[in-house]
Amino acid sequence: KNEVExxxxxxTAQEGEFITINCSYSVGISALHWLQQHPGGxxxxxxxxxxxxxxHGRLIATINIQEKHSSLHITxxxxxxxxxxxxxxxxxxxxxxxFGQGTRLTINP
Amino acid sequence: xxxxxxxxxxxxxxxxxxxxxxxTVEGTSNPNLYWYRQAAGRGLQLLFYSxxxxxxxxxxxxNLSASRPQDRQFILSSKKLLLSDSGFYLCAANRQADTQYFxxxxxxxxx
Numbered sequence: 598k599n600e601v602e603x604x605x606x607x608x609t610a611q612e613g614e615f616i617t618i619n620c621s622y623s624v625g626i627s628a629l630h631w632l633q634q635h636p637g638g639x640x641x642x643x644x645x646x647x648x649x650x651x652x653h654g655r656l657i658a659t660i661n662i663q664e665k666h667s668s669l670h671i672t673x674x675x676x677x678x679x680x681x682x683x684x685x686x687x688x689x690x691x692x693x694x695x696f697g698q699g700t701r702l703t704i705n706p
Numbered sequence: 707x708x709x710x711x712x713x714x715x716x717x718x719x720x721x722x723x724x725x726x727x728x729x730t731v732e733g734t735s736n737p738n739l740y741w742y743r744q745a746a747g748r749g750l751q752l753l754f755y756s757x758x759x760x761x762x763x764x765x766x767x768x769n770l771s772a773s774r775p776q777d778r779q780f781i782l783s784s785k786k787l788l789l790s791d792s793g794f795y796l797c798a799a800n801r802q803a804d805t806q807y808f809x810x811x812x813x814x815x816x817x
Contacts (some may be wrong), residue, residue, distance in 0.1 A: 602805070623713045630805065630806070632808075638744075638794050638796075638809075638810075638811045638813065639808070639811060640796060640798075640808040641808070641812050642805045642806060642807065642808070645804075645805040654743065683749070683750070692738050692750050692755060692757065692800075693740070693755055693765070694740075694750075694752070696749050698749045699749055
């Protein structure tokens, strides 16, 4: 079993829909990261959080430390949001990321 | 913020040929540096990371090696490429436990 699990693996929605991607982890963490990988391969860091909630534009990330669960929400989704969204964690004392398998999101116009 | 440069962007190499991919970092000093690989249709795999000049930790035994000759330079090498080395190679950097910044990547095809 992977230390970081994401669901769903694939998600297709219509423009304007509210999107939720889930991430569960089984290890103690110092931080959780949400990354976005564009079709060309480039990766952008969206959020790094260790508690609570963060918001940036139409993106919201939440984390529940007790339940070892995080969600990434996209409001008013748009075709340009189509990408692979990757959840990753850093464990205490370690510098490296442990990755989930990614969620491929497709937003149709 | 940090800027990560990688080159080349794409590379096609024959099996058995050598490899050298370079990554440089701007906008910070003494960063942690990382090399990741993503095989086609797969997730990211950490290959090497470095917390300082000359300090390299290897995550996966294979025919690749990494070096850090300068504070903000990270090089991925191979003496003889295998077909299985094909993939998308990403360099990343961060300070301490801060968020990681990723380079644009190099797409390597070994024929």
